Structure formats: C-alpha cells, structure tokens
Amino acid sequence: MEKRKTYVEDLDRGLYDIRNEDRYSFKVSSGLTPEIVEEISREKNEPQWMREFRLKSLEIYNKLELPTWGPSLDELDMDNIVTYVKPDTSLKGSWEEVPEDIKNTFERLGIPQAERESLAGVGAQYDSEVVYHSIREELVEQGVIYTDMETAIRDYEDIVKEYFMKLVPPNDHKFVALHGAVWSGGSFVYVPAGVKVEIPLQSYFRLNSPGAGQFEHTLIIVEKGAYLHFIEGCSAPKYSVTNLHAGCVELYVKEDAYLRYSTIENWSKNMMNLNTKRAVVDKKGTIEWVSGSFGSKVSMLYPMSILRGEGAKAEFTGVTFASKGQILDTGAKVIHAAPYTSSNINSKSISKGGGEAVYRGAIKVAANAHHCKSTVSCESLMLDDISRSDTLPVLDILNDEVDIGHEAKIGRISEEAIYYLMTRGISEEEAKAMIVRGFVEPIAKELPLEYAVEMNNLINLEMEGSIG
Amino acid sequence: MSEILKGLNNIPVRTWRWLGVNETNLKDKMPEIGEYYLKPLSKYEGEGYKVIDINKNNSSIRFFDNKKELGVSETLTEIVTKNFNTGYLIEVEENKRIAEPLFFDYKMDSSNSILVDNNLIVAGENSEITVVMKYSSTKGVEAFHSGLTKLYAKKGAKINLVKVQLIEDDGIHLDAIAAATEENGEINCVLVELGARNTITSCKNDLISENSKGNIYSIYLGDKDRTIDINYVINHYGKKSESNIKTNGALMDNSSKIFRGTIDFKRGAKEAKGAEEEYTVLLSNNIRNRSVPLLLCGEDDVQGQHAASTGKIDENKLFYLMSRGFSELEAKKLIIESSFNPITEKVPIEELREEISEYIRRRMINV
Numbered sequence: 073m074e075k076r077k078t079y080v081e082d083l084d085r086g087l088y089d090i091r092n093e094d095r096y097s098f099k100v101s102s103g104l105t106p107e108i109v110e111e112i113s114r115e116k117n118e119p120q121w122m123r124e125f126r127l128k129s130l131e132i133y134n135k136l137e138l139p140t141w142g143p144s145l146d147e148l149d150m151d152n153i154v155t156y157v158k159p160d161t162s163l164k165g166s167w168e169e170v171p172e173d174i175k176n177t178f179e180r181l182g183i184p185q186a187e188r189e190s191l192a193g194v195g196a197q198y199d200s201e202v203v204y205h206s207i208r209e210e211l212v213e214q215g216v217i218y219t220d221m222e223t224a225i226r227d228y229e230d231i232v233k234e235y236f237m238k239l240v241p242p243n244d245h246k247f248v249a250l251h252g253a254v255w256s257g258g259s260f261v262y263v264p265a266g267v268k269v270e271i272p273l274q275s276y277f278r279l280n281s282p283g284a285g286q287f288e289h290t291l292i293i294v295e296k297g298a299y300l301h302f303i304e305g306c307s308a309p310k311y312s313v314t315n316l317h318a319g320c321v322e323l324y325v326k327e328d329a330y331l332r333y334s335t336i337e338n339w340s341k342n343m344m345n346l347n348t349k350r351a352v353v354d355k356k357g358t359i360e361w362v363s364g365s366f367g368s369k370v371s372m373l374y375p376m377s378i379l380r381g382e383g384a385k386a387e388f389t390g391v392t393f394a395s396k397g398q399i400l401d402t403g404a405k406v407i408h409a410a411p412y413t414s415s416n417i418n419s420k421s422i423s424k425g426g427g428e429a430v431y432r433g434a435i436k437v438a439a440n441a442h443h444c445k446s447t448v449s450c451e452s453l454m455l456d457d458i459s460r461s462d463t464l465p466v467l468d469i470l471n472d473e474v475d476i477g478h479e480a481k482i483g484r485i486s487e488e489a490i491y492y493l494m495t496r497g498i499s500e501e502e503a504k505a506m507i508v509r510g511f512v513e514p515i516a517k518e519l520p521l522e523y524a525v526e527m528n529n530l531i532n533l534e535m536e537g538s539i540g
Numbered sequence: 541m542s543e544i545l546k547g548l549n550n551i552p553v554r555t556w557r558w559l560g561v562n563e564t565n566l567k568d569k570m571p572e573i574g575e576y577y578l579k580p581l582s583k584y585e586g587e588g589y590k591v592i593d594i595n596k597n598n599s600s601i602r603f604f605d606n607k608k609e610l611g612v613s614e615t616l617t618e619i620v621t622k623n624f625n626t627g628y629l630i631e632v633e634e635n636k637r638i639a640e641p642l643f644f645d646y647k648m649d650s651s652n653s654i655l656v657d658n659n660l661i662v663a664g665e666n667s668e669i670t671v672v673m674k675y676s677s678t679k680g681v682e683a684f685h686s687g688l689t690k691l692y693a694k695k696g697a698k699i700n701l702v703k704v705q706l707i708e709d710d711g712i713h714l715d716a717i718a719a720a721t722e723e724n725g726e727i728n729c730v731l732v733e734l735g736a737r738n739t740i741t742s743c744k745n746d747l748i749s750e751n752s753k754g755n756i757y758s759i760y761l762g763d764k765d766r767t768i769d770i771n772y773v774i775n776h777y778g779k780k781s782e783s784n785i786k787t788n789g790a791l792m793d794n795s796s797k798i799f800r801g802t803i804d805f806k807r808g809a810k811e812a813k814g815a816e817e818e819y820t821v822l823l824s825n826n827i828r829n830r831s832v833p834l835l836l837c838g839e840d841d842v843q844g845q846h847a848a849s850t851g852k853i854d855e856n857k858l859f860y861l862m863s864r865g866f867s868e869l870e871a872k873k874l875i876i877e878s879s880f881n882p883i884t885e886k887v888p889i890e891e892l893r894e895e896i897s898e899y900i901r902r903r904m905i906n907v
Contacts, residue, residue, distance in 0.1 A: 141554035141562070434559055439825065454840035457807060463835040466559045467848060470829075472791075472822035475851045482805075482837050482844040 104150060106130060109253050112155070116222055116256070119229065129242040129252025136246040142432070143370045143399040148344050153316045155254040155287065197257045197277045197288055211269060217262040218273055221289050224260035231262060235291055239322040239378075240350050247318040247346040251287050255320065258288035261302060265326075268299040272334075276305045277319075290321040294329040294357075301332040314369070315343045323351035325359050327381060332360040334519060336527070339367035341397055347373045355381030355410075362518045363390040364527060365402050374432060376405040379413035379441075386415040391515040391527075394427030394459070403433035403465075408441040417448040420512055424455035433465045435476065442473035450480040453511055455504075544570040548613045548714070548740050549771035552802050553834060561798055561832050564769045566738055568712060571684050576625040576652050580644040580673075588636030589669060594627035594658055610718035611688050612742045612771075617716070620658050620688045627658035627687075630671060632697070634664035641670040641702075641888045648676070648683035648711070657687040663697035663725075670700040670888055675707055675715075676735070683711035683736075690718050691745075693725035693752075700728045702887055706899055707735040709764065716742040723749035723778070730886045731758035734899060737766060744773040747781035747812075755784045759880045762795025762827065763903055773802045776809040776842070785816040788883060790876045792904075796828035803846065807838040816846035821853055821876060873904050 109130050113123040138145055197220075207218040217228065225232050242252035259275040277288055294300050304321075317339060325331045331351070339345055345368035351359040361375045377386035388404040406415040421429035431450045452461040463480045485507050493503035509516070509528060516524040545566040554562045584591045611617030626646075632638060648655050655675070663669055677683035685707065693699045699719075707713050713736035719727045733739050745754035760768045774783040785801050803814035820829050833846040853875055861871035877900060887893050 141556065432555060434556060436559070442825070452835075452837065454837065457810075457838075457840045459838075459840070461837045462553065463833075463846070464553055464555055465833065465848075466555060466561055467831040467850065468559055468561075468828070469822070469850055470825075470827070472825045472827060472852055474822070477847070477849040478831070478833065479847040480833070480835050480845060482835055483842065484840040 104130065104133075104155060104250075104253070108155065112254060112256065118225060121233065122225060125237070126253050129249050132242045133246060133249035133253055136243070136249055138246055139372075142372055142401050143428075143430075145344065145346075145370065147314055148316060149314070150250075153314075197275065197286075207273070214267045215264040216267060216269060217260065219260050221255075221258040221260050221291065224291070228260070228262070231293070232260065232291065235293060235322065235324060236289075237320070237322070239324070239352055240320055240348050244348070248320060248348050251289070251318050251320045251348070255287045255289045257286075258290045258319070259292075260290075261292040261300065263294045263298040263300050263329075265295040266297045267295075269301070270299075272301040272303050274303040274305065286315075286317045286319065288319045290319070292322070292331065292333075293324045294326060294331045296326045297328045298326070299330045301334070304333070304335045305337075315340075317343055317345045317347060317368075319347045321347070321349040321375075323349075323359065325351055325353040325357040325384075327355045327357060329354070330358045330360075332362065333375075334362040336364045336519070337367055337371075337373075341367065341369050343368040345371040345373060347371075349373070349375040350378065351375070351386070352378045352380055353384040353386065356383040357381060358385040358387070360387045361389065361404065362515070363388070363402070364515065364519070365390070365392040365400050368400070369398060371398075371400045371402055373401075374403045374405050374434075376407065377415065378407045378409060379415065379444075380409045382410045383412045384410060385413070388415075388417045388419070389515050389518050390419045391512045392419075392421040392429050392431075394421070394423045394429040396425035396427055399428045399430070401430040401432055403431045405434045406436070406446065408435070408437045408444040408446065410441055412443045413441060414445040416446070418514065419448075419450045420453070420515060421451075421461060422453045422455065422508060422511070423459035423461045426458045428460040428462070430462045430464065431480070435465075435467050435478075437469045437471050437474055437476070439470040442471050444471070445475045446477070448478040451511070452480070452482040453508070454482070454484050544615055544619070545714075548616070549742055549769050549798075549800065550609070550613065551771070551800050551832060551834070552773055552804065553836065555832075559830070561800065561830055564740060564798065566712070566740070568738075570619070571654055573619075573623050573625055573656050574654055576655055578647055578649075578652050580626070580646045581628065581642070586638065586640070588667070589630060589632045589638055589642075591642070592629040592631070594624065594629060607718070610690075610744055611716035612686075612714050612740055616686060616714060617688060620656055620686055620716075624656045624658035626655065628660075630659070630661045630669070632661075632663045632667040632669045635666045636664070637668040638670070641672050641700075643889060644671070644673045646673060646675045646685070647678075648681060648685065648707070649678040650681050653677075653681050653683050655683070655685045655687070657685075657689075659687070659689040660692070661689070661699055661701070662692045663694060663699050665694045666696040667694075668698040670702070672702040672704070672887070672889060672892065674704045674892065675713065677707045677711050679708050681708070681710075683707050685711065685736075686714040688716045688718065691727055692719070693721045693727050695722045695749075696724040697722070698726045698728075700730070700888075702730040702732075704732045704887065704892060704896060705735055705739065706895070709735070709737055709766075711736040712738050714740045717744070719743075719745040719754065721745065721747050721749070721752035721754055724751045725749075726753040726755075728755045728886075729757070730883060731756065732884065732887065732896060733758060733760045733768060733770075734896070734903070738769070739767070740769045742771045744775070745783070746775045747778050747783065747809075749778040750780055752778045752781045753783070754781075756786070757883045757886060758787045759883045760787075760789040760797065761900060761903060762789065762791040762797055763793045764795065765793070766795045768795070768797040770798065771800045773804065774814060776803070776805045776812040776814060778812070779809060780811045781809060782812065783814040785818075786883070787818045788879050789819075790821045790823060790879075791827040791829055792823040794824070794826045796830075798830040798832070799848075800832045800834070801846070802834040802836065803844055804834075804836040805839045805842045805844060809839050810841045812839070812842045814842070814844045818848040819879070820850040821879065822850060823853065823872070873901060876904065877901070
C-alpha cells in the first residue's frame with residue numbers, strides 16, 4: 073500500500089481558553105524574596121511554624137540547582153512569575169455566592185453539574201485560593217474531612233503539622249522547595265479508619281491570572297481500612313506569558329486502605345507543569361494512579377509510590393498526548409521498600425505535530441524487599457514523522473527474590489488496520505480516531521465516565537482534519 | 541591523573557541522579573602507559589586482507605576522528621587514540637570473504653601489565669571477515685586495559701567482531717567499540733565479558749545507510765565485588781536498517797551491574813526495526829542490578845521494542861534437574877551456562893569456547 077502523509081489539525085481548546093478579566097484583591101509583586109514569602113504568610117494569617125517552614129524552604133530553593141536532565145526550563149523566568157494571586161472573593165460554601173465570572177468558568181468546565189450527578193464533594197480553586205468547597209452531609213457525619221488547606225491549618229493544625237511536606241520534603245528538588253515557600257490553596261482530605269467513601273471527591277484547579285504560578289498543596293490521609301477515590305482536574309486559559317504550576321500532592325495510605333487518585337490535566341500550552349506527587353503505602357494498602365496528561369507546554373510529572381508496608385500495592389495507568397509545541401515528560405516511580413510488595417505500571421503515549429512524549433520511570437527494589445513483583449509496560453504511538461517519542465525507564469534492584477519485567481513498544485498506526493476499516497466503509501479519519509481510541513481504551517475505562525467522554529472528545533478533536 | 545576515570549559510559553539521555561546510572565566513576569587512577577611488547581597475532585597476511593601494526597603505520601587509522609562520543613568517555617578516547625601502545629589496522633579487500641577468523645590474543649603479564657590498544661577494521665565492499673579478540677591477564681598482575689576498536693563496514697560488507705574478556709580478578713577493563721555500517725552492510729558484535737574487577741564496556745554502532753544491520757550479543761558474569769558497566773547505543777539513520785541487542789547475565793555475591801542499552805531511531809530512518817532484550821539471573825541478595833533500556837524515536841514509521849526482565853533462577857528447572865540426580869550447585873551451574881550458550885556458541889574458535897566454559901565453571905564454585 074502506498075504511503076501517504078497525514079495532516080492532523082491542532083486541538084481547538086474552545087472552552088478552556090476563555091479567560092476572565094484579571095480581578096484580584098491581593099497580588100504580590102513578581103519575583104521571590106523573604107519579604108514576599110512573609111507577606112503571603114501574613115495575608116493567610118498562618119501559625120508561626122508554617123511561616124518558618126516557608127522561609128526555610130525559600131533558603132533551600134535558593135541553594136538548589138535546576139534539574140540536570142529532562143526538558144529545557146530556560147524559558148522559565150522566576151523573577152517574572154507572580155507567586156500569589158488571591159482572587160477577589162473569599163471561600164464560599166454555597167455555589168450561588170461564588171462571583172459570576174468565576175462561577176461561569178467552572179460551569180463551562182462542567183464542575184457543578186458533575187457534583188450534582190456523581191460526586192461526593194467538590195473543591196474549586198481559582199488562581200491561588202480555593203473559592204468553593206462542599207461535601208455531602210453523610211460523609212461529614214462519618215468523620216470525613218474535605219476542605220481547603222488554609223482551613224485545614226486553622227481547624228486541624230495538629231494533623232496538618234504531622235504530615236505536611238514530610239513525604240515530599242522541600243530539599244527534594246528546586247520546585248518542591250519553591251512550593252514549600254509559596255504554596256497556596258489545595259485540598260485536605262482525611263478519611264477515618266474503616267470509612268468507605270463510595271463516590272469520588274473532586275478538586276478542580278483553574279489558573280486565570282497571566283504570568284502567575286499555581287502552587288496548590290493536596291494532602292490526603294486514608295486511615296486503616298478506609299477507601300477513597302479522589303479526582304483532580306486542572307486547566308488554565310492561554311496567555312502569551314509563561315505560567316508555572318508547581319503543585320505538590322502527598323498521599324498517606326494506611327494499613328489495608330485504598331486510594332485511587334485520578335487526574336486529567338489540560339493546562340493551556342504556555343504552562344510549565346512541574347508538579348510533584350507522592351504516596352506512601354502501609355501494609356496491604358493500595359494506591360492507584362490514573363493520569364491523563366494533555367495540556368501544558370512542558371510537563372515534568374512522575375508520581376512516586378513508596379511501598380513501605382508488607383504486601384502494599386501500587387498501580388499506575390497513564391496516557392500522555394503531546395501535540396505541537398509540547399514536551400510532556402511523564403512517568404511513574406515506585407520504591408519497593410518492604411517484602412511482598414507489588415507494582416504495575418501501564419503507560420501509553422501519543423505524539424503528533426512535532427510534540428514530544430517522554431516516558432521516564434524508575435523501579436527501585438530495596439535490599440529487604442524480597443518477593444516483590446513489578447511489571448512495567450510502555451507503548452508509544454507516533455502519528456507523524458516530525459514528532460518524538462522517547463522511553464527512559466530505570467530498574468534498580470538490590471534483592472534476588474524478585475520478579476521484575478519491563479517492556480516497551482514504539483510504532484505508528486498500522487496501515488493494514490486503517491485499510492481494513494476503510495474497506496468496511498469507515499472514512500480514513502474515523503478509522504484513525506477509532507484506532508487511537510482503542511489504543512487509550514485501557515486508560516479510558518479507568519476514568520470516571522464524564523472524564524472518559526471528555527478524553528474521547530479530546531482525541532476526536534485532535535484527529536479531526538487528519539486528511540489522507 | 542585521578543579525574544581520567546570519571547564520567548565514563550555516559551548515558552545518551554540523562555535521568556534522575558539518585559539512581560546513579562547517568563555515568564560511572566572509578567576510584568582508580570589512570571596508570572602510566574608504558575610499552576607493550578607482546579605480539580597478539582601470529583600471522584599478519586592472508587589472501588584478501590592485510591594486518592598493519594599501528595606502531596609502524598598509523599596514517600590510515602583516522603576513521604571517525606571527528607566524532608567525540610564514540611568511546612567510554614571523550615578523555616579516554618583521546619588518550620587511546622594518541623597514547624596507545626599497541627593496535628592493528630585490518631583491511632579486507634572488496635568482494636573477499638575471509639573464512640578463517642583472525643585471532644588476536646591480547647595478554648597482560650608482569651612486564652606488559654598495561655594494554656592500550658587502538659584497532660580499526662575496514663571491510664571493503666561486499667567483503668566479510670571475522671575477528672576474535674581475547675583479553676586475559678596473568679594471576680597476581682594488576683592488569684589495566686583500555687582500548688578502542690573501530691569498525692567500518694562498506695556497502696554489502698559484513699564484520700563479525702568477537703571479544704572475549706577473561707582478565708583476572710584484580711584487573712580493570714575499559715573497552716569501547718565504535719562502528720559504522722553502510723548500505724546493506726552488517727556488523728555483529730559478540731561480547732563475552734566475564735573477568736576483571738571493573739568492566740566498563742561501550743559499543744556504539746551507526747547504521748548510516750539503507751538496509752544496514754547492527755547486532756550486539758553479550759553475556760556477563762558478576763561475582764565477589766565485581767562491577768560491570770555496559771553502554772550500548774545503536775543509531776538508526778538508514779532506511780530499513782535493523783538492529784538487535786541481546787544481553788544475558790548472572791549476578792552473585794556482592795557484584796553489581798549497570799546495563800544501558802539505547803536504540804535511537806533518527807528522523808528519516810523509515811521502516812527501521814530495532815529490538816532489545818536483557819535478562820538477568822540473580823543468585824544472591826547482596827547484588828545490585830540496574831537496567832536502563834532506552835528507546836528514542838524521532839520517526840513514526842519504525843518498529844521498536846525493548847524488554848528487560850530479572851529474577852531468581854527458574855525453580856521448576858532447578859527442581860527438575862535435581863530430581864534427575866544433579867546437586868543444587870551443579871543444577872544452577874547448568875542453568876546459567878545454558879542461558880549463556882546462545883551467545884557463547886557464536887565464538888568461532890572451539891578451543892576458546894572450551895576455555896570460556898571452563899572459566900565459567902571455575903567461577904561458579906559458590907553459587
């Protein structure tokens with residue numbers, strides 16, 4: 073069969089790109105000094121220990137160097153990123169009270185509707201602060217806490233102090249140090265022992281202000297035998313200046329507990345997404361990551377699971393779609409730090425229009441982690457010959473009683489498959505979209521329905537105009 | 541001189557530093573390069589080829605001189621290409637197929653303990669040659685070997701290079717192969733890395749034209765405090781170029797290993813195929829086994845895959861052999877040896893095959 077060039081149009085981001093007027097009540101000047109950090113802390117009326125923590129993180133930030141690997145971050149000019157933008161509204165418990173333009177943004181993104189239909193609780197963050205938070209009454213009665221981080225520090229100071237940035241310490245890397253200094257907003261979830269939160273909780277992050285950074289902190293503690301599904305969504309309209317997202321997610325999964333953490337990230341394509349996510353899992357606990365990366369200009373995101381209790385499990389299912397102008401460097405890290413732990417990583421990536429998709433992963437098996445099992449599977453699909461797709465896994469094993477496997481495949485859409493579908497009366501464009509949908513199907517089926525639908529829509533939009 | 545043995549075997553694309561796989565550093569110092577008096581080859585001429593001693597004539601050895609990253613490190617490459625103390629240029633005439641393998645026996649003894657060899661093999665159009673290079677040392681001698689072997693296969697030519705490294709336990713082995721393959725050419729490297737306290741081995745092959753082929757088959761055996769550090773890179777430039785990397789190894793005692801295997805499909809390498817497979821058997825819980833199989837791709841019309849797996853010796857096989865009357869030790873030896881067989885079989889000299897097999901058995905006394 074004759075080879076033909078495929079031309080694929082860029083995604084019409086439509087509703088994600090609608091931006092609101094930049095209204096705010098408080099904004100610190102660009103750049104980063106101890107004064108700015110103190111200003112943020114003062115504005116938030118924080119306890120002394122948090123103020124000191126911020127200043128110490130800033131010191132570490134100034135000492136650490138940028139990563140010596142991965143995509144170039146030259147474009148990032150920290151002196152021009154506004155670290156803290158407080159929207160012109162305070163935290164609301166009722167949707168009606170949220171200002172019109174902010175409310176419209178979330179309405180367009182389908183958040184309140186999703187809440188009515190399929191969520192147990194919702195948090196919405198606009199720029200640096202959480203503007204809306206709600207949780208179902210019956211969960212509150214069972215002792216479930218779902219609130220914004222600022223409220224959590226005020227009302228549950230002891231718990232926050234015990235866990236905050238203990239799993240991801242500020243000296244981990246430069247952007248975590250930055251996060252420690254200027255973090256703002258985010259969600260706090262506490263599920264008491266034995267409580268099963270049957271329907272998902274969701275937080276949605278929206279960055280509206282140009283040249284701003286979003287540094288939300290998510291802290292989730294799932295106590296012994298408890299169960300939770302948490303969904304995180306992110307987006308921002310596109311401005312000509314570079315925005316920075318350096319969030320931090322810390323997940324504590326206790327004995328026999330289960331946590332599923334799903335993310336659909338669709339930041340605009342001027343966003344530097346340098347996010348850090350980490351989970352620590354105790355005896356027989358389970359962490360499941362479901363991760364979709366579609367947006368941002370540069371992403372460096374590798375959720376880490378530390379399996380420290382015997383029999384703990386980690387699962388990672390991820391899809392990355394890199395289009396024109398994007399470098400999406402994503403993957404997963406697992407540390408097997410106890411016997412009988414297991415992990416399963418399944419990553420799929422698609423690149424087109426000059427986009428670069430990178431899978432970067434690491435599996436480490438500590439010397440004491442006998443009888444652990446790990447399988448890693450990476451598949452990459454290239455839709456044209458101007459894009460890139462790289463697979464960079466590392467396996468580091470210090471114990472012989474293990475069963476570890478890694479495999480990766482790279483290639484294009486099979487022409488036979490397209491030809492076959494076309495002989496059945498399906499257009500070439502539709503045939504390709506079908507194949508791509510089939511490729512990401514294992515991930516789509518792990519997502520809540522409305523997200524799976526959204527992902528399919530994104531793919532259809534991406535594939536539109538792929539004329540033979 | 542202490543910085544020379546740092547920054548070795550750089551990975552083509554860097555990753556997290558805490559894994560320690562981006563590069564390797566040795567604590568040892570680079571020794572003073574003295575004379576090497578031994579003659580590794582008995583016969584210098586034959587029908588269709590000639591072998592030139594690099595000390596007598598090194599004018600024509602300047603292949604790939606503009607390329608910096610062809611060896612274990614830039615610094616070492618420079619040292620080897622300027623301060624070598626032995627080495628040979630092997631030229632094969634067009635259309636000649638040399639049936640008999642050429643055997644270079646590089647020995648290190650008390651008066652020749654430092655070996656720095658700089659070799660080049662050029663195979664003329666549609667020619668074929670097999671070259672075997674063995675590296676060994678006398679017990680008790682602190683042997684140091686650093687070398688570079690360049691291979692160039694012209695249109696339709698085939699080069700088989702077999703390297704067998706049986707250096708004694710106190711030796712250091714830093715060996716690099718840099719290859720380029722033209723249209724319809726083929727280069728096969730068989731690397732048997734069994735000895736030396738520290739083995740640092742690099743093999744890079746550029747498949748520059750259409751239908752070129754590059755294969756690397758290797759085995760290693762880690763025991764005691766041995767370290768094995770591997771860096772294989774195949775660059776696919778040519779259309780329909782094909783590559784295959786296959787590495788089997790076993791780790792015992794306190795040994796450690798880093799395997800870096802890269803298949804890089806450059807834009808334009810349409811219909812290229814590359815596959816990489818690594819398997820490690822682990823026989824002790826004090827080992828450290830690191831694998832970095834990289835797949836880099838700038839072209840959509842390719843087929844690439846890699847697989848790495850690691851684990852304990854297959855218990856079913858072990859049980860079966862023991863039920864047939866083998867002791868546990870014998871059964872383990874048998875299983876490991878048989879996993880090496882597909883690669884050792886490619887060594888074309890029977891006495892050398894036997895020596896390898898003998899050597900492996902001797903090494904596995906306390907599996």
